[in-house]
Amino acid sequence: MASSAFDPTLALDPHLAGRLDFRHRLPTQPPLPPGRHELGLFPERDATLVVPPAIDPRRPTPLVTLFHGGGGSAQKILPMLEGHAQARGFLLLAPQSLFPTWDLVIAGNGPDRERLDTALAAVADRFLLDPARFAFAGHSDGGSYTLSLGLANGDRVTHMIVSSAGFLTVQVQAGAPRIFLSHGTRDEQIPIDRSGRRHARLLREAGYDLTYVEYDGPHAYNPDVIARAVDFLFAEGRRGDGD
Numbered sequence: 001m002a003s004s005a006f007d008p009t010l011a012l013d014p015h016l017a018g019r020l021d022f023r024h025r026l027p028t029q030p031p032l033p034p035g036r037h038e039l040g041l042f043p044e045r046d047a048t049l050v051v052p053p054a055i056d057p058r059r060p061t062p063l064v065t066l067f068h069g070g071g072g073s074a075q076k077i078l079p080m081l082e083g084h085a086q087a088r089g090f091l092l093l094a095p096q097s098l099f100p101t102w103d104l105v106i107a108g109n110g111p112d113r114e115r116l117d118t119a120l121a122a123v124a125d126r127f128l129l130d131p132a133r134f135a136f137a138g139h140s141d142g143g144s145y146t147l148s149l150g151l152a153n154g155d156r157v158t159h160m161i162v163s164s165a166g167f168l169t170v171q172v173q174a175g176a177p178r179i180f181l182s183h184g185t186r187d188e189q190i191p192i193d194r195s196g197r198r199h200a201r202l203l204r205e206a207g208y209d210l211t212y213v214e215y216d217g218p219h220a221y222n223p224d225v226i227a228r229a230v231d232f233l234f235a236e237g238r239r240g241d242g243d
Contacts, residue, residue: 060131143163
């Protein structure tokens with residue numbers, strides 16, 4: 001993991017380093033009604049937005065962007081947080097990788113970063129987003145993507161909910177997002193010693209506000225732990241490590 005904050009004067013193309021172009025702004029289009037919506041941005045593997053009934057488009061609304069695992073889809077990953085979005089009143093965006101998993105896993109930041117920028121802009125055009133709760137979340141490869149892209153954009157991403165991430169790849173760091181990291185102790189696909197525990201150590205050493213939770217389970221997100229992660233998103237101040 002890089003040791004310095006993002007410096008726009010560096011020779012490295014910021015897009016190749018995972019930097020997003022997204023900026024908060026006032027909406028220019030009417031809001032979408034409650035429900036699941038395909039955003040109509042891409043001819044294949046479009047992004048999905050969940051709009052809960054309680055959303056008031058005149059008020060700043062939290063947004064969680066949820067990344068699926070390898071071989072996954074928006075439909076497969078949405079159950080991880082959709083019920084919480086409905087209950088807590090936050091927008092839930094589920095983009096999809098162009099290929100079976102995220103570009104960063106295959107070869108580096110590319111079309112998926114561009115597509116994410118497009119999807120975030122489309123949501124911001126229709127809803128006033130809360131810059132204090134602008135979160136990334138994901139499981140497995142989606143957790144790795146959350147962790148890597150979130151740290152590169154921590155001047156915009158305020159919170160990260162990371163489940164069973166396999167790797168952490170960061171060329172630049174920016175800001176100081178709060179991180180909820182969880183991993184199953186019986187994960188045979190991505191063993192915890194070389195992933196969750198290693199990531200927790202690196203993040204602590206780098207000074208991030210980290211909540212780290214281990215749970216008795218395989219390579220699958222744990223609903224009770226995800227509920228704690230949503231509480232973390234809406235809590236004020238530092239939470240510290242879990243058990």
